[in-house]
Amino acid sequence: MTASPLRAGLLGLGAMGARHARVLGSLEGVELVGAADPFGNPRDCPRGVPLLPSLEALLELGIQMCIVAVPTEEHEKAGLRLADAGVPTLIEKPLAVNCAEGSNLVDAFEAAGVVAATGFVERFNPALMNLKQRLGEGEIGDVFQIATSRQGPLPDNVPNVGVVRDLASHDVDLTQWVMESDYQTVSAHTGARPGHGREDFVAAVGRLRNGVIVNHLVNWMTPQKERRVVVNGERGVLAADLLTADLALYAHGHATMWDELATFRGTTEGEIKRYALEKHEPLWAELCAFRDAVLGVPTEIASLAEGLKAIKLTDALLHAADTRSTVNLSE
The missing domain is CATH 3.30.360.10 (Dihydrodipicolinate Reductase; domain 2)
Structure with missing residues (x-):
């Protein structure tokens, strides 16, 4: 682990986003510094974590990793912005609404040289x-x-x-x-x-x-x-x-x-x-693996290319x- 925890952001506080917030709020080596969702419920955020109106507000907090749990049709726009900002990102499945958008995400993160993953949590069961x-x-x-x-x-x-x-x-x-x-x-x-x-x-x-x-x-x-x-x-x-x-x-x-x-x-x-x-919680194991990948520790995550293959x-x-x-x- 680093001396200072990774500053994590969460985009989307729906059913899956709320689960991510719960796990991120107590994940070793990670500090959830903010969650962004214009329609989110503050009660779904761990205590002390601000609920923000947009991804841009989240980026202003200097996040070092981000979880994207917004509706599928918003994945491409959010992912491209995070790739451009150089933020390692885990995007919930399905990766995108179609192959063209999925390919755009794969290409953007590969071109930026930024760690990215698809949220196939069953792999961690x-x-x-x-x-x-x-x-x-x-x-x-x-x-x-x-x-x-x-x-x-x-x-x-x-x-x-x-x-x-x-x-x-x-x-x-x-x-x-x-x-x-x-x-x-x-x-x-x-x-x-x-x-x-x-x-x-x-x-x-x-x-x-x-x-x-x-x-x-x-x-x-x-x-x-x-x-x-x-x-x-x-x-x-x-x-x-x-x-x-x-x-x-x-x-x-x-x-x-x-x-x-x-x-x-x-x-x-x-x-x-x-x-x-x-028996560990699969989502906890998935986020541990993604944290380690961001830190450069050898680990197994589901790549964006594998997310595209599933599409x-x-x-x-x-x-x-x-x-x-x-x-x-x-x-």
Whole structure:
């Protein structure tokens, strides 16, 4: 840590911005010096942190890092201004409303030589981090399939994008990150409740370049909240609950019958292991990693280029749904 804490600013005090304010207010090595939101509630700011009317007022405080948590359509303008000011920035997902704006942000921060990240907080979930590590160590052997389920009620702060951009963007990013492979093809079906202009649910399938089959089930129409990632391999299944940060291994068993019947019955149930994980808050871990990146400490953050890649993938899902086709991302 530096002798003096990094002066942090927060742009946007909506639902996600308020969470950032809470964590930044107590993050070691960081001082939240101001939050900017013309419609923000001062009660969402930690005690002693001023609520400011604009990004320009925030920049006047001499901030050394900034979190952008305003509506998606405001990301490009805010990000370009912060890149021009030389301020390291974490921009919440989705990075931008379209690929053109996302590319502008990537180019601006690269040209300025300024640290920047996309807010893919699921990468810092203890269960998912441990799952990725175990896959890398070959715990379940060759992987055949990965399935995600992200379901729940419509959030109180209704997003300005549909469920694909708002929620499925998490799943396409974490899938590529966990499997260390890009998508090769995707197809999808979407739907919306009557009178709702944007899609409320999506069922998607795809294939990664490494041959792994992918399934995504995403909606904001169910009363119970679910966030699960299940990876099926030759020696068993790793299942992560992202809400509780729990991880379990369901190993394949050994058949105790004659060979012909064992082949007919298929895989049998074997040992079940539930791992004891050190559970930290994912947002805290994400902001710690971003703080370290700003300080020049080697760490892993989700780059803006990865945020742009997620936009391209969600665009492909929406195009596949609109045209009822399979999109080949190699072309």
